[in-house]
Amino acid sequence: MKPRSSLVLAGLATLPFAAVLVAWLGIFNVAASTGHWPITNWFLHFAMRSSVRTYAFGITVPDLRKTGLLQPAAAHFDTGCAFCHGAPGMVPSPAALAMLPPPPYLVHKVGEWTDAQLFRIIRHGVRYTGMPAWPALERTDEIWGMVAFLRRLPSLDAEGYRRLVEEPSVRDRPSAFDAAIARCARCHGRDGIGRDEAVPVIAGQSSAYLIGSLRAYVEGKRPSGMMEVALSQTDASILDMLARYYAGQPLPAKPVGADPVSAARGREIAEQGLPGKSVPACLGCHGGSRKNPAYPKIVGQKRAYLEAQLRLFAESRRGGTDYAHIMTKVAGKLSEKDIEDVATYLTSIK
Ligand code: HEC
Ligand code: HEC
Ligand code: HEC
Incomplete structure (x- = not known):
C-alpha cells in the first residue's frame, strides 16, 4: 500500500473516535431554542418528505366517504393533536410552538400530502420531531378516520369545528369561566393564596392590577412561560371576570416572625x-x-x-x-x- 492511501485509511479509521470525542465534549448544541441552521432544516424536511413518499408507496386507500369514524377522529384531534397543531378558532400552545421543528398549522398543510402519505405520517409519526405515532398501530380503521377528518379540516370554520368536536347540549358543559378557574387553581388555588412560596398571592389584589398583568402576559410584555401557557387556553373575553374573582377573595394577612x-x-x-x-x-x-x-x-x-x-x-x-x-x-x-x-x-x- 502507498503511504498516502494508508494515511487516508488511518484518517478514516479515527473518524468514529473523533465523532465520539465531539459528542463527549458536549460541543454539539442540542438546544431547541437556537433553531436549526437553514441547511439542516432543508435537509431534515427533504429527508422526511422522501421517507414518507417511499413508505406510502403501495398503501391501498379505502373510500374515505365510507370509513366512518370521521366525527370521533375530530374529537380525538381536539384532545390529541390540536395542542400542537392548532385548529380552526384555536391557536396551538406556546409550549408546542417552542418545539423544534414547530408543529405546522395543518389547515394549510394537508393539501400538500396524498391520502396514503397522511396515513403513513399519522400511523408512524415522525422521528426526532415530537410528532407521535398512533398509539394502536393495528387500528388502521381509526387512522383512516383521521385522514378523512384532515381532508375535511380546511373547509371548517371555528363554529363548524366546535360542532363536530363537542356534544351540543350546553347545559352540562362547564362554563368557560369554571373551566378556566379550574386551571388557574392548579397553581393559585381557588382562594388565590397560591400553592407554593413562589406563586404570588393574587387574592385581594387590586383588580385593575390583575387585569393589567394578565394582558401583559398575553401580549408578551411580561415574560413567564408558565403564565403564557396557562393563558393560551383561556378565552380573552373572560380575563376581566377572572381578575375580579381573585380580587374579591379575602386576603388573610398572615404576618410572619422576623429578624x-x-x-x-x-x-x-x-x-x-x-x-x-x-x-x-x-x-x-x-x-x-x-x-x-x-x-x-x-x-x-x-x-x-x-x-x-x-x-x-x-x-x-x-x-x-x-x-x-x-x-x-x-x-x-x-x-x-x-x-x-x-x-x-x-x-x-x-
Ligand atoms: C407533540 C406535538 C405533536 C402532536 C401531539 C401531534 N403532532 Fe403532528 N407533527 C408534529 C410536528 C413537530 C410535525 C412536523 C414534522 C416535520 O416537520 O418533519 C408534525 C407533522 C404532522 C403532519 C405532517 C404535516 C407537514 O406538512 O409536515 C401531519 C399530517 C400531522 N402531524 C398530523 C397529526 C395528527 C393527526 C395528530 C394527532 C393524532 C398529531 N399530528 C399530533 C407535532 C405533533
Ligand atoms: C402552572 C402554574 C400556574 C397556572 C396554571 C396559572 N398561574 Fe398565574 N402565576 C404563576 C406563577 C409562577 C406566577 C408568577 C409569574 C412571574 O414571575 O411573572 C403567576 C402570576 C400570575 C399573576 C400576576 C400576579 C402578580 O402579583 O403580578 C396573575 C394575575 C395570575 N398569575 C393569574 C392567573 C390566572 C387568572 C390563571 C388561570 C387562567 C393562572 N394565573 C394560571 C403560576 C400559574
Ligand atoms: C412610584 C411608584 C412606586 C414606588 C415608589 C415603588 N413601586 Fe413597586 N411597583 C409600582 C408599580 C406601578 C408596580 C406594577 C408594575 C407592573 O407589573 O406593571 C410595582 C410592582 C412592584 C412589585 C411586584 C408586585 C407583584 O405582585 O408582582 C414589587 C415586589 C414591588 N413593586 C416592590 C416595591 C418596593 C420594595 C419598593 C420600594 C423599594 C417599591 N416597589 C417602590 C410602583 C412603585
Missing part, C-alpha cells in the same frame, strides 16, 4: 425610601389610601415571590403593565441586602 434588625431597616426603606440612593418610599405607591389601583398591594405578598420579582425588575427581565418601567428604575437601585430587609419588613406586617 428585628432587618425588619427595622426594611421599615425605613418602605416608609422613607433610601434618600442617599434616591429610592422613593415603597409605601408611597404601594400603601395608604391615595394609592393608584394600578399599583399592586405588596403587604401580605410572599417573601420568595417579592424578592424574585425585585431581582427580575432590577435585571430588566420583569416587564408588566404600562407602569412597569417605574419599578425597573426603583429596583435597579436596591442592593441584595435592601431587597432582603424590605421583604422581611413587608412580610412581618398586616
Whole structure:
C-alpha cells in the first residue's frame, strides 16, 4: 500500500473516535431554542418528505366517504393533536410552538400530502420531531378516520369545528369561566393564596392590577412561560371576570416572625425610601389610601415571590403593565441586602 492511501485509511479509521470525542465534549448544541441552521432544516424536511413518499408507496386507500369514524377522529384531534397543531378558532400552545421543528398549522398543510402519505405520517409519526405515532398501530380503521377528518379540516370554520368536536347540549358543559378557574387553581388555588412560596398571592389584589398583568402576559410584555401557557387556553373575553374573582377573595394577612434588625431597616426603606440612593418610599405607591389601583398591594405578598420579582425588575427581565418601567428604575437601585430587609419588613406586617 502507498503511504498516502494508508494515511487516508488511518484518517478514516479515527473518524468514529473523533465523532465520539465531539459528542463527549458536549460541543454539539442540542438546544431547541437556537433553531436549526437553514441547511439542516432543508435537509431534515427533504429527508422526511422522501421517507414518507417511499413508505406510502403501495398503501391501498379505502373510500374515505365510507370509513366512518370521521366525527370521533375530530374529537380525538381536539384532545390529541390540536395542542400542537392548532385548529380552526384555536391557536396551538406556546409550549408546542417552542418545539423544534414547530408543529405546522395543518389547515394549510394537508393539501400538500396524498391520502396514503397522511396515513403513513399519522400511523408512524415522525422521528426526532415530537410528532407521535398512533398509539394502536393495528387500528388502521381509526387512522383512516383521521385522514378523512384532515381532508375535511380546511373547509371548517371555528363554529363548524366546535360542532363536530363537542356534544351540543350546553347545559352540562362547564362554563368557560369554571373551566378556566379550574386551571388557574392548579397553581393559585381557588382562594388565590397560591400553592407554593413562589406563586404570588393574587387574592385581594387590586383588580385593575390583575387585569393589567394578565394582558401583559398575553401580549408578551411580561415574560413567564408558565403564565403564557396557562393563558393560551383561556378565552380573552373572560380575563376581566377572572381578575375580579381573585380580587374579591379575602386576603388573610398572615404576618410572619422576623429578624428585628432587618425588619427595622426594611421599615425605613418602605416608609422613607433610601434618600442617599434616591429610592422613593415603597409605601408611597404601594400603601395608604391615595394609592393608584394600578399599583399592586405588596403587604401580605410572599417573601420568595417579592424578592424574585425585585431581582427580575432590577435585571430588566420583569416587564408588566404600562407602569412597569417605574419599578425597573426603583429596583435597579436596591442592593441584595435592601431587597432582603424590605421583604422581611413587608412580610412581618398586616
Ligand atoms: C407533540 C406535538 C405533536 C402532536 C401531539 C401531534 N403532532 Fe403532528 N407533527 C408534529 C410536528 C413537530 C410535525 C412536523 C414534522 C416535520 O416537520 O418533519 C408534525 C407533522 C404532522 C403532519 C405532517 C404535516 C407537514 O406538512 O409536515 C401531519 C399530517 C400531522 N402531524 C398530523 C397529526 C395528527 C393527526 C395528530 C394527532 C393524532 C398529531 N399530528 C399530533 C407535532 C405533533
Ligand atoms: C402552572 C402554574 C400556574 C397556572 C396554571 C396559572 N398561574 Fe398565574 N402565576 C404563576 C406563577 C409562577 C406566577 C408568577 C409569574 C412571574 O414571575 O411573572 C403567576 C402570576 C400570575 C399573576 C400576576 C400576579 C402578580 O402579583 O403580578 C396573575 C394575575 C395570575 N398569575 C393569574 C392567573 C390566572 C387568572 C390563571 C388561570 C387562567 C393562572 N394565573 C394560571 C403560576 C400559574
Ligand atoms: C412610584 C411608584 C412606586 C414606588 C415608589 C415603588 N413601586 Fe413597586 N411597583 C409600582 C408599580 C406601578 C408596580 C406594577 C408594575 C407592573 O407589573 O406593571 C410595582 C410592582 C412592584 C412589585 C411586584 C408586585 C407583584 O405582585 O408582582 C414589587 C415586589 C414591588 N413593586 C416592590 C416595591 C418596593 C420594595 C419598593 C420600594 C423599594 C417599591 N416597589 C417602590 C410602583 C412603585
